[in-house]
Amino acid sequence: MWAVRGEVPPLVEEGRSHDSPSQLPTEIWERIVEFATEIPGVYATEDHAAIAGFSRDRYGICLSNWFKDAVETKLALSRVSRYWNNLMQLFLLRHIRIKTGRQACETAIALKRLTKRAKPDDGPGKWTLRVEIALDGIHAWTEKHTKAMRTIFKSCPNITCFSTVFSTADPYVYSCPTLIGYLSAHRSLKRLELKFDAEVLGAVVQGLGPTLQVLWLYPCRRITRDRDIGRYLFPSLRVLISEALCEPYVKALTAPNLEACVIDLSFEPSLLPVMNRSRMQYLATSNVQRIASKLESWSNLKTLSVTYYELATQAIPWPTKSMIHLRLECIMIEEINGKEHTHLRVNLAHLISVHMFPNLKHVRLFLPVEDRTDYSPVLPDSVRLLWFEWLRDCQFLGIRIEISQGIYQWTEDFWRAISFEELAEILFPPLLEVIEDDRILDTTL
Numbered sequence: 001m002w003a004v005r006g007e008v009p010p011l012v013e014e015g016r017s018h019d020s021p022s023q024l025p026t027e028i029w030e031r032i033v034e035f036a037t038e039i040p041g042v043y044a045t046e047d048h049a050a051i052a053g054f055s056r057d058r059y060g061i062c063l064s065n066w067f068k069d070a071v072e073t074k075l076a077l078s079r080v081s082r083y084w085n086n087l088m089q090l091f092l093l094r095h096i097r098i099k100t101g102r103q104a105c106e107t108a109i110a111l112k113r114l115t116k117r118a119k120p121d122d123g124p125g126k127w128t129l130r131v132e133i134a135l136d137g138i139h140a141w142t143e144k145h146t147k148a149m150r151t152i153f154k155s156c157p158n159i160t161c162f163s164t165v166f167s168t169a170d171p172y173v174y175s176c177p178t179l180i181g182y183l184s185a186h187r188s189l190k191r192l193e194l195k196f197d198a199e200v201l202g203a204v205v206q207g208l209g210p211t212l213q214v215l216w217l218y219p220c221r222r223i224t225r226d227r228d229i230g231r232y233l234f235p236s237l238r239v240l241i242s243e244a245l246c247e248p249y250v251k252a253l254t255a256p257n258l259e260a261c262v263i264d265l266s267f268e269p270s271l272l273p274v275m276n277r278s279r280m281q282y283l284a285t286s287n288v289q290r291i292a293s294k295l296e297s298w299s300n301l302k303t304l305s306v307t308y309y310e311l312a313t314q315a316i317p318w319p320t321k322s323m324i325h326l327r328l329e330c331i332m333i334e335e336i337n338g339k340e341h342t343h344l345r346v347n348l349a350h351l352i353s354v355h356m357f358p359n360l361k362h363v364r365l366f367l368p369v370e371d372r373t374d375y376s377p378v379l380p381d382s383v384r385l386l387w388f389e390w391l392r393d394c395q396f397l398g399i400r401i402e403i404s405q406g407i408y409q410w411t412e413d414f415w416r417a418i419s420f421e422e423l424a425e426i427l428f429p430p431l432l433e434v435i436e437d438d439r440i441l442d443t444t445l
Contacts, residue, residue, distance in 0.1 A: 033091055037074055039095070040054065040066075040411060041054030042095065043160060043161060044191075045161075045214055046213075048260035052239075052284060053410065053413030056407070064166075074092050078092060089127065091127070093127055095130045098132065099136060100139060108155070111151065125157070128156035131152060131161075133149075133179075134164075139173065141175070153182050157188070159183070160188055160190050162193075164194055165193040165195055170195065170221055171199075171200050171220055172197075176203075177199050177200055180200065189211070191215075192204060192215050194216065194217060196220060198223075198230075201217075204232075209233060209234055211236055212234055213237060215237055215241070216242075217243065217249065219244075235256060235257065239259065242262070242263045247264070250273055253273035257279060259281050261283050262284040280301055281301060281302045283298070286309075289310065294319075295325055295356075296325070301327060303332065307335050308338060309335060309338060311343065311347040314343055314347075316347050318350040318356070319356060321355045323356060326359055328359065331352075331360065331363055333366065334366045335366065341383045341386060360397075360399055361399065363402070364403070364404065366403075391420055391424070401417070403423065
């Protein structure tokens with residue numbers, strides 16, 4: 001971050017030469033810079049797919065690399081000329097990432113100094129949309145560092161997202177409930193990504209509950225010690241992301257306007273939050289069998305994401321043929337990796353049933369590694385033949401096949417349409433050769 005490097009590009013005084021590089025309007029250059037420094041999904045509050053994609057980067061590896069590249073690009077552009085220095089004030093502080101207590105202090109000092117040089121209530125922090133604490137390793141976080149965060153929040157009145165989910169330290173280390181209290185005055189804050197326990201979640205409900213729209217819950221190490229789990233009301237919540245071990249807290253949530261869930265239903269369906277299921281549009285779960293028989297109550301569901309492992313190993317109780325779901329358009333299959341296939345054929349057939357899902361348009365596959373050309377170790381011959389037949393059926397039904405390869409594409413929610421023949425060459429080249437030799441391919445496509 002610029003504060004650590006001691007490189008805080010100065011504000012440009014009014015009346016100075018802009019040294020404009022061309023006749024393009026400033027608004028066009030702003031869009032170009034925004035595109036060049038974009039981190040997928042990092043500011044999203046309404047795009048369900050973008051938020052879900054961002055949450056696939058559970059350890060923050062993609063975010064860390066993208067953030068580093070974005071900062072280097074912003075700093076390089078800010079040094080080009082006075083015009084570019086002035087333009088980059090909109091972007092240099094848009095995303096603040098705190099990795100140490102010392103950096104928190106240096107950032108707070110820089111923001112305070114730059115704000116004094118600007119017009120009242122018009123400091124550079126007004127452009128900040130995201131602040132995150134990403135402590136790595138062991139840190140001696142003190143009250144001084146907590147006060148520095150308060151200064152940062154005060155200098156950045158338009159924050160829309162606060163995150164601690166990528167911090168290795170537990171929330172009590174950096175006084176997370178206190179920080180949430182500082183943020184309670186930020187009416188613009190719509191998205192929280194938190195490593196949490198009962199105390200943190202209680203502070204969120206008290207300070208931000210009425211206005212929060214996106215919540216990502218990641219359990220801290222002392223979450224198992226929590227005994228007093230109350231009820232948590234989030235009347236405006238639209239998107240909920242929940243990791244394993246959060247189930248008791250998820251059950252305690254009331255979110256009547258929830259529209260998207262990325263959630264691990266490890267035990268019983270009653271562990272879903274209290275919500276209106278007919279409002280749900282996007283659902284990603286590792287335990288679809290808990291809801292499959294009641295899909296008719298999810299009447300507005302458009303995207304359903306399931307795991308390969310569950311399809312392969314579980315006898316999922318799909319609804320009877322009398323149930324017709326008219327809204328489902330996209331089915332995503334995650335974690336395609338493994339030799340199990342006991343129930344795979346039956347479950348795959350149900351997913352593309354024209355009786356249950358007549359308006360299904362897309363099947364999206366998460367493939368493990370980008371540019372991989374040999375999936376033999378991932379899918380044994382028996383499983384590959386099954387996939388071959390199923391993908392051929394998708395083609396016959398006019399269902400578009402799309403793939404996303406590798407963690408970076410998964411995180412940016414990037415999908416590429418692919419023909420059946422091209423995908424067959426990627427997934428099962430030896431199998432394809434055998435079929436061609438036996439003259440079967442022409443009669444089965």
